[in-house]
Each structure stands twice: as C-alpha cells, then as structure tokens.
Amino acid sequence: MAESGAVQISQLSVEQLNHLQKQLEEELTFFATSLESLRGFAEKVTQSVQAVDDLQKKERGAASLIPLTESMYIRGELMDPQTTLVELGTGFYAEVPTTKAKDFFERKHRKIVENTEKIEKILSEKRFTLSAITEALQAKIADQISNLPLNAAK
C-alpha cells in the first residue's frame, strides 16, 4: 500500500491494483458517510447552543410552548431557566446549570469539528492515493495492449 512506501505502485500487478482500487473506493465511501453524519451532529449541537443562549435570556415564568410531538404543543411556563438536563450519551443525563450546559455543547461541538477535520484530511489523502492507483492501472493496461502480439507484428 502507499503508506508503506516500500512498494512502488508501478510494480504491482493489474490484479493487485484492481483490488487496491476497490478497497480504496470502499474506504472512501465509508469516510464520506462518516463525514456526512458528523456534519449532521454538528448542526444539532449548534441548535442546542442556540437554545441555551435563548434560554439564558428568559426569566422565571416566561411563557413557552412545549412540543409533545413534532406537530402538537402545550402551553408551559418556565420555572427554572437556570437548570437544564443534558444528554451525555449511552442513556446518561445530567442536571447542570444552564451556563455549564453551554460549555458542554461547545465542548461537544469542538470535538466534532476536530473529528470532521481529521476525516477531511484522511479523505483527501485517500482520494490522492486512489487517483495514483487509477493512473497506474490505466498505464499498465495501455502497456499490455500495446504489447499484444497483434500490435507487435505491425
């Protein structure tokens, strides 16, 4: 593989190149999907940060609508704008002061952004390797065609 550095791509057989190409394409799809879902998560976390910001501006007794389903709401009054319940993951929730909730979501957002950048880097590296392999493969095939006895006889 490319990262081993010891093997020249041009020295691989057509079969090996084909195999590598397929493998890389699968990896690319995998990372592209991961990137997609990470972006989705980032969006959700941003919404939570926004919600915390809004909540901090509210006072006790502020009227609000509480969604029971996505299309049905009931009237509610804000009892405690200072405390929120946040989902930590794996079924755990913690009651934290609203300011801490904001820290929590911002931490989460930072982590997601870090991972997004990591995956973007991997993706561009893999794309580069894939194009090198595709090129080598085409060169190999062109070479084989020109070396066919039929052409050599000309």
Added chain:
Amino acid sequence: MSLDTLRGEFEKEIAAFKQLEKDREKYVANRQTLESQLTENQMVKEELDLLGDESKVFKLIGAVLVKVELAEARSQVEKRLEYIQGETKRVEDQLTDSTVKTKNKQKKLSEMQEQIQKAFATAGKK
C-alpha cells in the same frame, strides 16, 4: 485423482473460502460497532468526570429517567469501557486469525488450480 474428484474438491474449497470472507466482513463490522461504542462511552466518561460531586445524574431506562449516584454512574461507564476493550481485543484476535486462514486458503486454491490445469493437460494428450 480423477478430474471430477479434483473439481469437486476445488468447489468445496471455494465455498469454504467464501465463508471465510463472509466471517471476515462480520468481524470488521463488529469492530466498527465496538469502536463507535468505545468513543461514545469515552465521551460520557469525560463528561461524568467533569461534573461536580453534587450533580444529579439520571439514566434512561425504558421510558423512565432513574436517578443514579454520580459515583455509580462513573463505575457503570468504567465497567462498560472495560467490557468494550475486552471485546475489541477478542474481535482483533478473530480478525488476525481469519486473515491467516484466508491467506492459507488462497494458497491452497491456487495450488489446486494448477493441479486441475495439469490434469486437464494430461487428459487432453490421451
């Protein structure tokens, strides 16, 4: 060995080889699931560690939020992490094992292919 027996053997080996590849895919998928569980649990652990001792923590069980002591929550996540790491190790071993098996099978298959070709050649000469 007659050509037909060879061919029968060869087909059997091919089937075994395909099964090996299927197993391998399964192991890879298992590892992926474990990896994502590990990441999620690590994040929960970090967050639990950041919480002050007086914090109220709940666990969602079915449709109910049950209050759990912070120390209890921490030890639960800790145990979960240990379990996941153990499982990851097990799947890694399975994967290494399956890679070796696949390689051996591949070798055997190409040997058999040669045998068949030879048998074909001799049969053709007769």
